[in-house]
Amino acid sequence: MQLKTHFALFDEGSKKEIRRAILKAVAIPGYQVPFASREMPIARGWGTGGLQLTLSIIGKQDVLKVIDQGADESVNAVNIQKLVNKTTGVATTIETGEATIIQSRHRIPEVPLTEKQIMVLQVPIPEPLRWVEPSEYKTKKLHAENDYSGAWLMLFEQIMKYGKTATNADHPVLVHDRYVMAPSPIPRFDNTKMHQSEALILLGAGREKKVYAVPPYTNVTSLAFDDHPFEVESFDGKHCHLCQATNVFMDELVNQDTGETYYQCNDTSYCLAELNEHEHVLEVAVEHAR
Amino acid sequence: MIIDVVHDTQAIFRTILHCMSRPGTIESIADIGNQAESQGLCYDSTLLSAMTLLDAEVSFHIIGENVPLIEAFLSAYTLATVAELQEADYVFITNGTNKEVIHNVFSQVKKGTLTNPQQSATIIMETEKLSNDPQLTLRGPGIATTANVQIAASEFWTAKREEANQEYPLGVDMIIVDPQSNMMCLPRTTTIHDCEVS
Numbered sequence: 001m002q003l004k005t006h007f008a009l010f011d012e013g014s015k016k017e018i019r020r021a022i023l024k025a026v027a028i029p030g031y032q033v034p035f036a037s038r039e040m041p042i043a044r045g046w047g048t049g050g051l052q053l054t055l056s057i058i059g060k061q062d063v064l065k066v067i068d069q070g071a072d073e074s075v076n077a078v079n080i081q082k083l084v085n086k087t088t089g090v091a092t093t094i095e096t097g098e099a100t101i102i103q104s105r106h107r108i109p110e111v112p113l114t115e116k117q118i119m120v121l122q123v124p125i126p127e128p129l130r131w132v133e134p135s136e137y138k139t140k141k142l143h144a145e146n147d148y149s150g151a152w153l154m155l156f157e158q159i160m161k162y163g164k165t166a167t168n169a170d171h172p173v174l175v176h177d178r179y180v181m182a183p184s185p186i187p188r189f190d191n192t193k194m195h196q197s198e199a200l201i202l203l204g205a206g207r208e209k210k211v212y213a214v215p216p217y218t219n220v221t222s223l224a225f226d227d228h229p230f231e232v233e234s235f236d237g238k239h240c241h242l243c244q245a246t247n248v249f250m251d252e253l254v255n256q257d258t259g260e261t262y263y264q265c266n267d268t269s270y271c272l273a274e275l276n277e278h279e280h281v282l283e284v285a286v287e288h289a290r
Numbered sequence: 291m292i293i294d295v296v297h298d299t300q301a302i303f304r305t306i307l308h309c310m311s312r313p314g315t316i317e318s319i320a321d322i323g324n325q326a327e328s329q330g331l332c333y334d335s336t337l338l339s340a341m342t343l344l345d346a347e348v349s350f351h352i353i354g355e356n357v358p359l360i361e362a363f364l365s366a367y368t369l370a371t372v373a374e375l376q377e378a379d380y381v382f383i384t385n386g387t388n389k390e391v392i393h394n395v396f397s398q399v400k401k402g403t404l405t406n407p408q409q410s411a412t413i414i415m416e417t418e419k420l421s422n423d424p425q426l427t428l429r430g431p432g433i434a435t436t437a438n439v440q441i442a443a444s445e446f447w448t449a450k451r452e453e454a455n456q457e458y459p460l461g462v463d464m465i466i467v468d469p470q471s472n473m474m475c476l477p478r479t480t481t482i483h484d485c486e487v488s
Contacts, residue, residue, distance in 0.1 A: 007296050016345050019303050023343075024408040026311045027463040027477035029431050033408045057307065059300045115312075144404035176431050176479065178459060196434075200311045215311040215477075218431035 008055040009087040014038050018056040018211070022202060025213035030175030031143070032126050032210040040206065041083065048206025050103045050122035051080055057118065057202075058084065058101060063091045065099035070107045070249070070266035077105070094269040106169065108190040110248050110270040113199035115216065123184040123205040126212065128172040148180045151223060159228055171230070174221045175214060183220075189232045189249045194220040240265045243274035293341060298322050302342040306465060309475040314428045314437025316420050320471035331360045332384050333416050335467035340364050340414070344380060349373035353395055354384030375399060378411055385416035385469075389446045396450035399462055407459035410478075418442035420468045430480040438485060439474065441466060448482050 008015070014036075021035040040048040047068075058064065064084055068077035072094040080103065081092050093099050096111040103120040113119060129139045132150035142150065151172045158166040165171070169185040173194065183191055184203055194201060194214055201214040214220060224230035239246050241262045248270065250263040265271035293299075305317045319335055332354075344350060346369040352360045353375075360382070361372050375381065375398045383395060395413070402410035425440035426448070455461035461478030476482075 012295060012299070013345055013347075015300075016343065017347060019307075020343060020348070021408075022307065023310050023412070023463070024410075026307065026432075027479065028407050028459050029479065031407060031459060057300075057304065059304060060297060140405050200307075213311075215432040215479075217434045 005087050007088060008058055009041075009083075010038065010052075010055050015056045018052055021211045022053065022056065022213065025202070025211050026200070026215050028179075029215055029218050030173075030179030030181040030212060032181075032205075032212045034209055035211050037206045037209040042079070044207040045124060046076060047080055047103075047105055047122040049204030049208075049211070050105070050120045050206075051083070051204075052206060053120045053202050053204040053211065054080075054084060054101060054103045055087075057120075058088055058090060060088070060090065062100045063093050063098055065093050065096065065102045065269075066104070067102070067107060067109070067267075067269075068105045070251075071268045073268065095273070096269060106185050106187075107249070107267065108186060108193045110265075110267045111273075113193075113197060115198050117199040119197075119199050119201045121184040121186070121201065121203045123182065123203050123210070124207070125170075126182055126184075126203065126205040126208050126210040128170075128180050128182040143179065146178070148174075148223075151180050155223060155225070155228075159225070164231070165224070165228060172223045174223060176218055180223065181212060181214075187233055187249055188222065188230070191220070191222045191230075192232065196220075235263070238263045240271060240274075243271045243278065245271065245274050293338070295341070298338075299342045302338050305473060306339065306342065306475065309465075309473055310432075310463070310477055312432045313430060313476055313480040314422070314433055314439050314474070316422060316439070316472050316474045318470070318472050329363070331356050331363060332382070333467055333469055333471070335471040335473060336382060336384070336414060336416055337364075338471075339465055339467065339473075340368060340370075340380070340382070343412070344368035344370035346370060348379040349377060350380040350382065351375050351378035352382050352384070353391060354382075354387045356384075360384070381411050381413045383413060383415045385418065392447050393450050396447060396454045396462070399454070401454060401457075401460040401462060404460065407461075410460065410462055412463045412465065414465045414467065415447075417444075417466055417468055420466060420472045420474050424485040427483045427485050428476075428480050429483070430477075432477070433480070441474070442468075444482075451476075452482070 021033045025033045066077040066081040068074040096109040101118050105122045129150045133139050155165045169187050171188045173183050175181050203212050222230040249266045251266050301322045349371045399411040419442040421440045423440040424438040428437040455478045464476040466474045
């Protein structure tokens, strides 16, 4: 028996409820709007928040790109992409520039986003104060009272212990000078891409039932002290071993045989585009040589 | 009324989302659901916005003329319930409503609480004309530098809106529509000033 699912899987009532939450999230940048997170055909913690946002906003004209830790080909990304494609029929792509909706886990693409695009980020833990306060009732109150001493204390303790802030990902940010927000576990390298972004950024946490947003052209500041300024991961003097790119976020890899360390672009579609471009240049050079 | 409840409401939602995240941007929904018949009770765009946002989980309140007719119409199509102004999630202000009544709306509507600022009303307001002529200057999130807009009869409510939004994150968000089905949004974060004379 072949069952035909409703467009974008959700019933219209579910979409409406999520859409209303998204509009509130945009109107109150960085504030976590509660929503009735639906059961999804993937496990909670596997990107249900992002998936619910994508399914609620997507239309027939959209082009979807899904990435997981920078890769378009990982199991999670491919399956989410397939699920959305099968239930909506929308086109999918790996080219960042072609996509109108980009759902991502843990990265913002290297190619700058545009006004035509919506970035959807999957969030495991949306509460930046969760590490210092386990009670949701209390963290909601702390947000209401604009009391973020817990987040500052966490960074201060890291400086005391390690001499620097030791957040490897999910470094808290202050949005529109009011709400401290977890930018989802993106590397610090990507925090700066949220500031005055041209694209709308939506963040969804399915298990924690929260939706929040960073509208375009909004101030997003990473928390830091005057004497310990915010620093992003440095790749000085490093380059991608495939496409030779510099100034991008790279994975550190180790050759098992020689023990040698080498680097590779984390954003696979960027790396591929760079490689294709170089190949093109190479062909032209051969043409001239003849 | 012929409207595709799946794809038309999706397209209208994306227009509202685009406008809400970029205050001052005016987008038209004239091509969407052009069979909508609001029967002259309100603008087509008002009806389409209601169809997109309302369902049985939320409440609304109508301000203006023909209130019982519009109430019956919207409840029938969306299953949303009618509520008092102080309780309503969505407040519709039809064109031609006088200044005192609009003032009262901005004083009375829900503005959320500090723990739950999302529990505030969204005002859907009809105006004669929307354009990007320099009458008002907008600033805030979603706007790169400044945006200029002209909203007919905005002098009726800009000061009252500012009062309603003075204790951020509390406040009201607005969707403004005109008879040509143009749409513009003003989230609570947007500040409005008169354009300086050029």
